[in-house]
Amino acid sequence: MTTTENLLQTLQTEIEQTSYGESPAELYEPIRYIMALGGKRFRPLLTLLAASLYTDDWKNALKPAIAVEVFHNFTLMHDDIMDKAPLRRGKPTVHEKWNSNTAILSGDVMLIRAYDFLIDIKKEDLRNVLLRFNQTAAEVCEGQQLDMNFETRWDVTEDEYLNMIRLKTSVLLGFALELGGIIGGADSEATKLLYEAGESMGIGFQLKDDLLDVYGDPEKFGKLVGGDIIANKKTFLLIEALTKAEGKTGQELNDWISAETFDKEEKVAAVRGIYDTLGIRALTEQKISDYFAKGIDCLERLSVDPERKKSLLQFVHQLVEREQ
Amino acid sequence: MTTTENLLQTLQTEIEQTSYGESPAELYEPIRYIMALGGKRFRPLLTLLAASLYTDDWKNALKPAIAVEVFHNFTLMHDDIMDKAPLRRGKPTVHEKWNSNTAILSGDVMLIRAYDFLIDIKKEDLRNVLLRFNQTAAEVCEGQQLDMNFETRWDVTEDEYLNMIRLKTSVLLGFALELGGIIGGADSEATKLLYEAGESMGIGFQLKDDLLDVYGDPEKFGKLVGGDIIANKKTFLLIEALTKAEGKTGQELNDWISAETFDKEEKVAAVRGIYDTLGIRALTEQKISDYFAKGIDCLERLSVDPERKKSLLQFVHQLVEREQ
Numbered sequence: 001m002t003t004t005e006n007l008l009q010t011l012q013t014e015i016e017q018t019s020y021g022e023s024p025a026e027l028y029e030p031i032r033y034i035m036a037l038g039g040k041r042f043r044p045l046l047t048l049l050a051a052s053l054y055t056d057d058w059k060n061a062l063k064p065a066i067a068v069e070v071f072h073n074f075t076l077m078h079d080d081i082m083d084k085a086p087l088r089r090g091k092p093t094v095h096e097k098w099n100s101n102t103a104i105l106s107g108d109v110m111l112i113r114a115y116d117f118l119i120d121i122k123k124e125d126l127r128n129v130l131l132r133f134n135q136t137a138a139e140v141c142e143g144q145q146l147d148m149n150f151e152t153r154w155d156v157t158e159d160e161y162l163n164m165i166r167l168k169t170s171v172l173l174g175f176a177l178e179l180g181g182i183i184g185g186a187d188s189e190a191t192k193l194l195y196e197a198g199e200s201m202g203i204g205f206q207l208k209d210d211l212l213d214v215y216g217d218p219e220k221f222g223k224l225v226g227g228d229i230i231a232n233k234k235t236f237l238l239i240e241a242l243t244k245a246e247g248k249t250g251q252e253l254n255d256w257i258s259a260e261t262f263d264k265e266e267k268v269a270a271v272r273g274i275y276d277t278l279g280i281r282a283l284t285e286q287k288i289s290d291y292f293a294k295g296i297d298c299l300e301r302l303s304v305d306p307e308r309k310k311s312l313l314q315f316v317h318q319l320v321e322r323e324q
Numbered sequence: 325m326t327t328t329e330n331l332l333q334t335l336q337t338e339i340e341q342t343s344y345g346e347s348p349a350e351l352y353e354p355i356r357y358i359m360a361l362g363g364k365r366f367r368p369l370l371t372l373l374a375a376s377l378y379t380d381d382w383k384n385a386l387k388p389a390i391a392v393e394v395f396h397n398f399t400l401m402h403d404d405i406m407d408k409a410p411l412r413r414g415k416p417t418v419h420e421k422w423n424s425n426t427a428i429l430s431g432d433v434m435l436i437r438a439y440d441f442l443i444d445i446k447k448e449d450l451r452n453v454l455l456r457f458n459q460t461a462a463e464v465c466e467g468q469q470l471d472m473n474f475e476t477r478w479d480v481t482e483d484e485y486l487n488m489i490r491l492k493t494s495v496l497l498g499f500a501l502e503l504g505g506i507i508g509g510a511d512s513e514a515t516k517l518l519y520e521a522g523e524s525m526g527i528g529f530q531l532k533d534d535l536l537d538v539y540g541d542p543e544k545f546g547k548l549v550g551g552d553i554i555a556n557k558k559t560f561l562l563i564e565a566l567t568k569a570e571g572k573t574g575q576e577l578n579d580w581i582s583a584e585t586f587d588k589e590e591k592v593a594a595v596r597g598i599y600d601t602l603g604i605r606a607l608t609e610q611k612i613s614d615y616f617a618k619g620i621d622c623l624e625r626l627s628v629d630p631e632r633k634k635s636l637l638q639f640v641h642q643l644v645e646r647e648q
Contacts, residue, residue: 021462027469078432082425101406101472104428105465108402111435112461119454126450130443137436138345141429145351148425 002058004311007048011041014062015069020113030094030106034073037089042319043176044069049312050180050194053304060121061183067117068176074110075140077103082148125182136175143168150234154242161239162203170202190302197298204291205319210235211284212323214272220323226268232257236287237280244278292320326382328635331372335365338386339393344437354418354430358397361413366643367500368393373636374504374518377628384445385507391441392500398434399464401427406472449506460499467492474558478566485563486527494526514626521622528615529643534559535608536647538596544647550592556581560611561604568602616644
C-alpha cells in the first residue's frame with residue numbers, strides 16, 4: 001500500500017521536474033517561481049488519493065494531478081493582480097516581483113499548460129474530463145467575480161457567501177477527487193460521490209480558513225491572525241455577525257468597520273469579542289463540522305474496500321483538524 | 325458548392341447565437357461585448373474553407389472554428405490591457421469600459437470557453453487537436469511577450485521581428501487552416517501543408533498591416549494612417565529603416581524617433597519620406613509577396629480537386645489585395 005507521504009513525495013519531485021517552457025524567459029520564469037513557492041499541494045494529492053482507491057497504477061494520475069495544481073496556481077497569479085496582493089506564501093507576488101503584464105501573460109500560459117498536462121489520460125476519458133474541467137474552471141472564475149462583487153456590498157447573505165466559496169474553492173476540490181476516480185476507473189456513480197465529497201469538504205475547508213483567521217494560534221497559523229478583520233473582509237464570520245448583531249453590539253461592529261484609523265490589535269480583539277458575544281465561533285465550527293461530515297459520508301458510501309479508503313480518510317481528518 | 329459568402333453568413337449567425345454563460349453578468353457581458361464588436365472573422369473562415377476542401381459537411385467545423393475566434397478575441401482582450409489600448413474597432417476596450425480586473429477575468433473565461441467549443445469534434449481527433457491548439461496558444465503568448473520586450477529594445481533584427489509576428493499572428497492562422505483540414509479528414513501531410521500555408525500567409529498578412537499603416541489609403545484603411553510612425557512602433561518598416569539608414573538620413577530618423585514634441589502629420593510625412601528614400605516600401609511589398617506566394621504554393625500542392633480549392637484561393641487573393 002502506498003502511503004500519503006509517498007504520494008506527496010512523488011508529486012513534489014514531479015512538480016520540481018516539470019518544464020513549462022523556456023523562451024522568452026520573461027514568460028516562463030514567473031511560472032517556475034510561483035510553482036516553487038510551495039503550498040500544501042493538497043489538490044493534486046486528492047487526485048492521487050482518489051485514483052489509489054481504485055488502482056495501484058496511481059502514477060497514471062500524476063500528470064493530470066499536476067494539471068490541477070498548475071490551474072490552481074494560475075488562479076492565484078491572476079487573483080493576486082486583481083486583489084493587489086503584495087505577498088503570496090511570504091514572498092512577493094508575481095505582479096510585484098515583475099509587473100502586472102507579466103502576471104497576466106504568464107498566467108495565461110499556465111492555464112494553457114494545465115490543459116497540456118490534463119490530456120495525458122486514456123482516450124476514452126478525455127472528452128468527459130475536459131468537459132468537467134472546463135465547467136470547473138469557469139466556475140472558479142465565477143467565484144472570483146462574485147468575491148470581487150461582494151467587496152462593495154454589505155447585504156451579502158449566508159447563502160450567497162456559501163455559493164461564492166463553493167465556486168471559488170470547492171468545485172476544484174470536487175474535480176480533483178473526481179478526476180482521480182475517473183483515471184482510476186471508478187464508475188459514474190462513484191465519480192459523482194467523489195465530486196460531492198470534495199465540493200462539500202471544500203466549503204468546510206474555506207470556512208475553517210475564515211475561522212482560523214480569527215481564532216487561529218498565531219504560533220501555528222501561517223498568516224497574520226486577524227488579517228480579515230483588519231481588512232473588513234466579508235468572511236462567513238463577519239456576514240453572520242452582521243446578520244445577528246443588534247442594538248449596541250450592532251453599532252459597535254459598524255463603528256469598527258467604518259473606522260478609518262484604528263489600532264490593529266485593538267480592532268481584532270474588539271471584533272473577536274463581538275463574535276464571541278454572538279456565538280459566531282460555535283456556529284462556524286458547527287457549519288465546518290457539518291460540511292466535512294457530509295463529505296466524509298460521501299466517501300464512506302463509495303463501494304471500495306475499507307482498507308483502500310484509509311489513506312484518503314486519514315488525510316481528510318488532517319484537513320478537519322488543521323491549525324494552519 | 326458552398327460560397328465563402330455562405331460560410332461567413334453561417335459563421336456570423338452562429339457567433340451571434342453562441343452563449344458563453346450568464347451569471348455573474350459582470351463576467352459574461354464583456355465577452356458578449358467583444359465578440360459583438362465584429363472584425364473580419366477570417367480565422368474561423370479559414371477553418372471552414374479548409375474543411376470545405378475535404379468535405380461537404382463543413383458544418384462539423386463550425387464550433388471548432390468559433391473556438392479559434394473566441395481564442396483570438398481572448399488574446400485581444402488581454403493584449404489591450406497590456407498595451408493600455410483605449411479603443412478596439414472604434415469602441416472602448418473592455419478594460420476601459422469596465423476595468424482591468426474584469427478584462428483579466430472575462431478573458432480567462434474566454435480561454436476556457438475556447439476549449440469548450442474546440443472539443444466538439446470526433447473522438448479520434450481530439451487529442452491531436454488539443455496538443456496542436458495548446459502549442460499554438462502558448463506560442464501566441466510567447467509572441468505577445470516578445471512584442472512587449474521589443475518595445476524597450478532598439479537592436480531588434482529582421483529575423484527577430486519576423487519570428488515575433490510568426491508567433492503572435494501567424495501560428496494561429498496556420499492552426500485555423502490545419503484544424504479545418506483535420507476535421508475535414510485530410511491526411512497528416514495535407515494538414516502540415518495547410519499549417520505551413522497559414523503560417524506563411526500570416527506573416528505576409530502582418531507585414532501588409534505594417535505597410536498599410538504607412539502607405540494605406542486614409543479613405544479605406546480602418547485605422548489612422550501613420551499611427552505606428554507616431555508611436556515609434558517597431559514595425560518591419562522601421563526595423564529595416566533603422567538598419568539601412570546611414571549618415572544624414574540616419575540622423576534624421578533618430579531625431580524623429582527621439583522627438584518628444586512634434587506635429588503628427590509632419591512626423592508621418594517625414595518618416596514616410598525616409599522610408600521612400602531607403603526603398604523600404606518596395607522591400608516590404610516584395611517580402612509580403614514572397615510570404616503569400618509561399619503560402620499559396622503550399623495550398624496548390626494539396627491533392628485536392630482544383631474546383632474545391634477555388635473558394636479558399638479566391639479568399640487568399642482578397643487577403644493579398646486588401647487595403648484595410
